[in-house]
Structure formats: structure tokens, C-alpha cells
Amino acid sequence: MEAPVQNFKYVDYLWDDQKAQALEGDEVALLLYRSNILGADLRITNYGGGNTSCKTMEKDPLTGEPTEVMWIKGSGGDIGTLKRSGLAGLYVDRLRNLQNVYRGIEHEDEMVALFNHCIYDLDSKAPSIDTPLHGFLPFKHIDHLHPDALIAIAAAKDSQKITEELWNGEMGWVPWQRPGFDLGLQLEKCLRDNPGIRGIVLGGHGVFTWGDTSYECYMNSLEVIEKASEYLAEHTGKDRPVFGGARVESLNEEARKKQAAALAPVLRGFCSSQQRMIGHFTDDQRVLEFINSHDLDKLAPMGTSCPDHFLRTKIAPLVLDLPADVELSDATAIAEQLAPAFEAYRKNYTDYYENHKHPNSPAIRDTNPVIILWPGVGMFSFAKNKQTARVASEFYINAINVMRGAEAVSEYTSLPLQEAFDIEYWLLEEAKLQRMPKPKTLSGKIALITGGGGGIGRAIANKLADEGACVVLSDLYEERLQEANGDFGRDVSTYAVADVTNEASVSVAFEKSALEFGGVDIVVNCAGLAISKPIEETTQDDWNLLQNVIVRGQFLVSQQGVAIMRKQALGGTPLGGDIVNIASKNGLVSGPNNVGYGTAKAAQQHMSRLLAAELGKDKIRVNVVNPDAVIVGxxxxxxxxxxxxxxxxxxxxxxxxxxxxxxxxxxxxxxPEDIANAVLAFTNGILSKSTGNILNVDGGVAAAFVR
Incomplete structure (x- = not known):
């Protein structure tokens, strides 16, 4: 029997009955299908948020008898991209029997290690802290989600009353409690005290829903979220303007992006005082509505309520006291104006840590803000890589949605600071952080490559990205750029069509780099062309073209790259940078029919030496790679x-x-890969004290030996 197509206004109905029928009989496959379509709608849950499970009857490999097994998203997974390898499979009876050895809430962290004694599937992912929350409920299929609409109700001052009235007693309610073994017991008790309910709202946190089949569970989740969303929509703006109405007017979109691109490197410099950070910017209308509002000063310091939010965004953002249309040409003056705000933020975060830490708390982490709000312009987020910065931004938009909804129906409440600290510096959370893979050699760095659509430029971009860098591809030809950009996944690259001989066009490329990633650390001048003619056939147009693209282009790109690198140093930490110029053996060796090209390449090389001498004080290294006869590709x-x-x-x-x-x-x-390896050698830290050098990559041409 086909499932009826449902029409929802506030969530996306994505169930495809044909796909589901192809999975019929495989409950785990249906769990994965349900999880993926739930995770595809950011109004339902964000990246890495929420959890889903199902229970099946399996053959016990030790006894041969049927046994109930729970399949649940493993620790650190994401339901939107969940695969079978990301699941944990546990014996349900063993999991429930852990209640016999539970010593009370002050000892509940020790229960996590005991989950491993309940594992049925030896290929399981590590079970998450949510495991008992699903295991102690008797239902075959369970969703634990973090929809903005439900968290808005969960974070409202009158959360329990609203829950009871809105669903006429069909939804249970459990007050805020840190996820763990004891919260699983509280869910079990709530169900026991309220038989027949269709779900449970977790105060300040999210919602649990369930069903006998994967489809019934999915529909239950959507219906509960839809009802909450309708309720919020009916009340939003009814008694007072959203967030108290606008206090600040936004700049137009073009001006917002210009201002954001100009300020991003300065902010990145401040945020990178302890670790090099990658940035993300958004001027989403939901963000503008919040940051321009009268309620910003009241709500922003309160911080986010849902643990999934503040683990990625920190409790509170930094709000810039800076007019949207401020003149940004004097970056030094702007940095001096912003410095006290960053110092205050770091002190407040340090005080938060010192006032709430326990004897066994992990060491204090980076004290810089993750989220920075600029009224009239937009929101910046900074983290160790682009994905983390983007996800933090998405989570803060979720938090804005929550505050918007809670304020519409009641009053927004956030977690007490001690509760928030105990989540942020939870030893189990610290253990998860320690398990993360070590960063690659170029993690946290941003590289802009001119000529990025060509064979050598593309190979360089691939090499730097493989080592963790974010890359900005620049070229004259958009078709080439689109093809080259396709080499990379999300959060790794972007591209800008730019003419290196045109100052304004070069600015567009660097603005793209600042908007997408926060600035630039590595500039690779790879744009070029070659003309081989004897002197009598070399026209003035030939000469001018070579000088413009190769020499003027390198100058303009380097000049603007240096300006951004210097901006990034205004936060007090000399991040420095690398300029690598792709020249040629022809700049050193005199060959026939080559006066225009060889002269331009020699100019490239000497310009590099001059810049190396000038920029050493800025910790900006300038080096040259000399290819010869890279014909293939x-x-x-x-x-x-x-x-x-x-x-x-x-x-x-x-x-x-x-x-x-x-x-x-x-x-x-x-x-081309040989040239890319040389660029990597100059930029990956191994040669961090080398500048003004020429590295020949020519197979060994004695005439080109520098010394």
C-alpha cells in the first residue's frame, strides 16, 4: 500500500514510496533512509544534530536464539549523511540491564564505557551519549530531533504549559537535564506516567517522537514539528514586532558584502590569536532581522539554549559596536577600535571558565569568539576549518529562530551558565575532541591561485587542498574555473573570474577570498602565457601582453595579497604568509626566439627577490618555482x-x-604535479625560514643552476 503524499507548510515531506518499498524488509535500511531525509531539512535538525534508531530481531551469534537489537546513530555522526557504517548495534536487554549497576546521576559518565559491553555488531561505531534515551523507550522506531520550532517551545519560560495545551496532553514534557543515562530513565518515567503519548518535549533541548514503522515514525515527527511551527507562526508579530522591531537599517546587499570583505581579514586576525582560523560570512535575512533589532542587546548576551548549538557557537556572540557604513580604508584605526571588544570577550570567557570549572575540567580552550555580529551588515563565524565555521553559522541561525519563536509565545530562557559549562567542558565531549584526526599541514590556511583553470594552477590547487588548505581559483575563463572547481567538495574551494592585469578585477578575487574564507595566507602567481618569436617578429603587442600578464599581473596580485596579510596581523598575531611565483627556467637561461617571454620571466624572478627583502619584517615569505617544459597538461x-x-x-x-x-x-x-609539489614545499612549514629562493623543477638543467 502506497503512503499518501503529504502537504506540509513548515517542513519538507521527502518520503519517496518507491524508494522505501525497494527497502521493504530491511528495517536498518529504512532507518538510514528516514534519517537521511530528516537530516536534509535544516528546519528539522542541523549538521551532526539529533539521533535516530530502530529495533530489530536478530540471531544471537553466541546462542543462536532470537534477540532484540537496537541500531542507533553512533557518536559524532550526522543523520543527513548517515550510512550503515555510522551505526552502533547493541543488545537491548543488556543495555536495559545496565540499570542494575547504575550508581546515580553523579556517576552516570561511567555508564558510557559500559555501553561497549552491550555491543551486538562488532563493526559498530562508538555508541553515543543518547544511546540509553532510545534504549529505555520500547518503540521500534525513534527520532530525537532538534527542530527550531520545538526548541523554541522547549526554551520558552512557559514551556511545560505550552506543551500540554498545544498537544492536548498527547506530548510528554521533561525538564532540562544533560543528556545521559539518567535522562534516559526520566524519559522512561515520563512514558510510564503518561501512557499513550506520541512524543516527549525535552526542556531547552529538543523532542522525541516514535512509531511502529519507519514511515509512521517519520510522519509523527513531521506532524509534531508542523503543529509547533503553525503555533509559532500564529503568534509571531501578533502582540509586538519581531524582536521588538528594527533599530538599525541594513546596507544594500552590494554594500554589505563590500564591508564584510574589507573587515573579514581584520576579524580573522583577532580570532586567530591562538589558532589560525577560517571564516564564513552570511547576510541571511533571518540574521539581519535579529542583529538590526531592538532586542539584540537583551537576547545576544543570554546565549543559546540547545547544547548542540552552543557547543559549536560558544554561549554568546561578540556584537560589534561599529556603524554599518563606517569607512574601512584605515584598517589600523579600525583594529585599534575593535581591540578592546576582543579583549573584553576573552576576559569574560576566561572568567566564565574560572568561575565554573571543576577540579578535573579540561584546560581552557580558545577564548576568542566563534560568532561575530555586525548590525546592518551580517554575521561572521570563525573556526578551525570552513565546514566547522559554516556549521557554526547555521547553528546560530537555528538559535535565532529559537529566540524568535520563544519570544513570540512567551519569554526566551537560556541555560544557567553552570549547566552550559558542564556541557561545554564535559569530559566525554573532551574525549570526543581528542579522538578527532590531527590537522593536515595546511589546515587553517587559505590559498589564492591565479591561472587556476590551467594545468599547473589546477594541480597546485589540488595539492594544497589535499593538505588541508581552502583554495580560491582565479582565471580569465569561467568554463575552466568551473571544471577545476569541480575537483573539490563543499567547503574547500571557490572561484573568481579575474584579469590579473586589471586592478579592480584582482580586487574581486580577493574580496571573494575574504567573504568565503576570511582572508588569504598563500598567493600563487601562476597566471601566464608564452610567445616564442625571434626579435624581428616580436611585435609591441606581443611585448606588452607578456609584460602585462606576467609582470604587471604578479605585481598587482602580490600587492593586494600583501595588504590582506598585513590586515590579518593587526589583531596582534603576525600570521605572515607566502607568495610563490611560478616563473620559468627561461628567466635564467638565454635561449633562442624568446626575448619577450624570457625578459618577463626574469622580471618575475627579480621582483620576487625585491619583495622578499621588503616583506621579511611582516613574516611574509616570497619564493619562486622555476618549471621548464611542463608540456603534459x-x-x-x-x-x-x-x-x-x-x-x-x-x-x-x-x-x-x-x-x-x-x-x-x-x-x-x-x-604539473611536480610544480605543485614544489609550491607545497615552500608553504607547508618545512621551509618556514626560507625566503627569496628559487627552486628549479626542470629535471636538471645545468645552465639554469642558480649558483
Whole structure:
């Protein structure tokens, strides 16, 4: 029997009956399907938030007898992308029998280790702290979600009363309690005291819903969320304007983005005082409604209520006391104006830690803000990588939605600071952080690569991204950029069509880098072209084109890159940076029919030495990579350059790779990846005290030896 297609206004009905029928008989597959479509709607739960489970009858491998097994999202997973490998499978009877050894709430953390004694599936992911919350409820299918609408009711001052009246007693209510073994017992008690309920609202936290089948569970979840959403919509703006109405007017979209791009590197510098951070910016209308409002000063310091929110956003944001249309040309003056706010934020966070820590609390973490609000402009978030920064931003938008809804129907309440601290510095949460993989060599760094659509530029971008960098691809040709950008997943890259000979066009690329990631740390000047002609055939247009693209282009890109790197240092920490210029063996070796190209490449090399001498005080390193004859995969060799070089050496175009390889000391053909490896060597920290150098990647051409 086909499931009827449902129409919801506030959530997305994504159940595809044809897909579900193909999974019929495999309850675990249906659990994964349900989880993924629930996680696809950010109004239902955000990345990494919530948990889902199902219970099945399996054959016990030890006794051969049927036994009930619970399949649940493992620790640190995300229901939107959940796969079978991300599940934990546990014996239900063993899990429930843990109640016999439970010593009380002050000892409940010790129960997490005992979950491992309940594992049925030896390939299980580590069971999460939510495991007993699902295990102590008798239902076959259970969803634990963090919908904005439900958390708004859960975080309202009159949460219990609203829950009882809105659902006419069909929903249970449990007051705020940290997730864990004891909360599982409280859910079990709530169900026992209220038989026949369809779900339970967790004060300040979220909701539990269930069903006999995966579909019934899914529908129950959507219906409960829809009802809460309708209730909030009916009350929002009814008695008073949302968030008390607007106090500040937003700049227009173009101006917002200009201001954000100009300030982002300064903010990144402040936020990177303890660890290099990646930024994210949004001027989402929900954000603007909140940050421009009269209630901002009241609500922002209260902080977020749901643990999933503040674990990623910190309790409270930093609100900038800065006019939206402030002149930002004097970055030093702006940084001096902002410094006291960052100092106050760090002190307040330190006081929060010192006033609430326990003897066994983990060491204090980074004291800088994660979320920064700029009324009239938008919201910045800073974290160790782009995904974490973006997700923090999404979670704070969830928090805004919660505050909006709670204020519409009652009064928003946040967690007591001690409760919040006990979640943030929970030893189990610390253990999860310690299990995370170590950062790669370029994690936290941002690289802008000109000529990013070409073979060498693309190889460099791939190499730097593989080592953890965020990359900004710049090129004249959007088709090439789109193709190259497709090499990367979300949160790794962006691109900007830019002409390196045009100052305004170069600015667009750096603004994109600042908006997407917060600034720049590595600039790779790879844009170029090649013209091979004898002097009598070299026109002024040929000469000017080579000088403009290769020399002027390197100057303009380097100039703007340095300006951003210097902005990032205004926060008090010299983050420095790297400029790597892709020149050529031809800048060192005199060859035939090459006056225009060779002169431009020599200018590149000497400009690099001059900049290295000038920028050392800023901890900005400037180095050169000299390729030679990178024919395979290089765009330069697709045109007349190959014909010109073949003519100069008396060989055919097809014979060029072998010709160049034979004249090297190592008899090697060179590839774009070889140049990328050289760029990595200059930027990954191994050569952190080297500047003004030239690294030949030419297979060994004795005439090009620098010394």
C-alpha cells in the first residue's frame, strides 16, 4: 500500500514510496533512509544534530536464539549523511540491564564505557551519549530531533504549559537535564506516567517522537514539528514586532558584502590569536532581522539554549559596536577600535571558565569568539576549518529562530551558565575532541591561485587542498574555473573570474577570498602565457601582453595579497604568509626566439627577490618555482608556443616532451604535479625560514643552476 503524499507548510515531506518499498524488509535500511531525509531539512535538525534508531530481531551469534537489537546513530555522526557504517548495534536487554549497576546521576559518565559491553555488531561505531534515551523507550522506531520550532517551545519560560495545551496532553514534557543515562530513565518515567503519548518535549533541548514503522515514525515527527511551527507562526508579530522591531537599517546587499570583505581579514586576525582560523560570512535575512533589532542587546548576551548549538557557537556572540557604513580604508584605526571588544570577550570567557570549572575540567580552550555580529551588515563565524565555521553559522541561525519563536509565545530562557559549562567542558565531549584526526599541514590556511583553470594552477590547487588548505581559483575563463572547481567538495574551494592585469578585477578575487574564507595566507602567481618569436617578429603587442600578464599581473596580485596579510596581523598575531611565483627556467637561461617571454620571466624572478627583502619584517615569505617544459597538461603548450619552441630546436611538436627530457640531467618528463609539489614545499612549514629562493623543477638543467 502506497503512503499518501503529504502537504506540509513548515517542513519538507521527502518520503519517496518507491524508494522505501525497494527497502521493504530491511528495517536498518529504512532507518538510514528516514534519517537521511530528516537530516536534509535544516528546519528539522542541523549538521551532526539529533539521533535516530530502530529495533530489530536478530540471531544471537553466541546462542543462536532470537534477540532484540537496537541500531542507533553512533557518536559524532550526522543523520543527513548517515550510512550503515555510522551505526552502533547493541543488545537491548543488556543495555536495559545496565540499570542494575547504575550508581546515580553523579556517576552516570561511567555508564558510557559500559555501553561497549552491550555491543551486538562488532563493526559498530562508538555508541553515543543518547544511546540509553532510545534504549529505555520500547518503540521500534525513534527520532530525537532538534527542530527550531520545538526548541523554541522547549526554551520558552512557559514551556511545560505550552506543551500540554498545544498537544492536548498527547506530548510528554521533561525538564532540562544533560543528556545521559539518567535522562534516559526520566524519559522512561515520563512514558510510564503518561501512557499513550506520541512524543516527549525535552526542556531547552529538543523532542522525541516514535512509531511502529519507519514511515509512521517519520510522519509523527513531521506532524509534531508542523503543529509547533503553525503555533509559532500564529503568534509571531501578533502582540509586538519581531524582536521588538528594527533599530538599525541594513546596507544594500552590494554594500554589505563590500564591508564584510574589507573587515573579514581584520576579524580573522583577532580570532586567530591562538589558532589560525577560517571564516564564513552570511547576510541571511533571518540574521539581519535579529542583529538590526531592538532586542539584540537583551537576547545576544543570554546565549543559546540547545547544547548542540552552543557547543559549536560558544554561549554568546561578540556584537560589534561599529556603524554599518563606517569607512574601512584605515584598517589600523579600525583594529585599534575593535581591540578592546576582543579583549573584553576573552576576559569574560576566561572568567566564565574560572568561575565554573571543576577540579578535573579540561584546560581552557580558545577564548576568542566563534560568532561575530555586525548590525546592518551580517554575521561572521570563525573556526578551525570552513565546514566547522559554516556549521557554526547555521547553528546560530537555528538559535535565532529559537529566540524568535520563544519570544513570540512567551519569554526566551537560556541555560544557567553552570549547566552550559558542564556541557561545554564535559569530559566525554573532551574525549570526543581528542579522538578527532590531527590537522593536515595546511589546515587553517587559505590559498589564492591565479591561472587556476590551467594545468599547473589546477594541480597546485589540488595539492594544497589535499593538505588541508581552502583554495580560491582565479582565471580569465569561467568554463575552466568551473571544471577545476569541480575537483573539490563543499567547503574547500571557490572561484573568481579575474584579469590579473586589471586592478579592480584582482580586487574581486580577493574580496571573494575574504567573504568565503576570511582572508588569504598563500598567493600563487601562476597566471601566464608564452610567445616564442625571434626579435624581428616580436611585435609591441606581443611585448606588452607578456609584460602585462606576467609582470604587471604578479605585481598587482602580490600587492593586494600583501595588504590582506598585513590586515590579518593587526589583531596582534603576525600570521605572515607566502607568495610563490611560478616563473620559468627561461628567466635564467638565454635561449633562442624568446626575448619577450624570457625578459618577463626574469622580471618575475627579480621582483620576487625585491619583495622578499621588503616583506621579511611582516613574516611574509616570497619564493619562486622555476618549471621548464611542463608540456603534459599545461594550457600554454596547446597553442603556438609549442610550435615556436619546436621550430627553434628543429623538432616536431610531438617530439618536444622527449626532446626536453633528454636534455635534462635526470632524463625526466615534467608534469604539473611536480610544480605543485614544489609550491607545497615552500608553504607547508618545512621551509618556514626560507625566503627569496628559487627552486628549479626542470629535471636538471645545468645552465639554469642558480649558483
Amino acid at each position: 599545461s594550457k600554454i603548450w596547446e597553442g603556438k608556443w609549442a610550435e615556436g619552441r619546436a621550430k627553434a630546436y628543429g623538432v616536431t611538436v610531438d617530439e618536444l616532451p622527449a626532446y626536453y627530457a633528454k636534455r635534462t640531467l635526470m632524463n625526466e618528463i615534467l608534469y
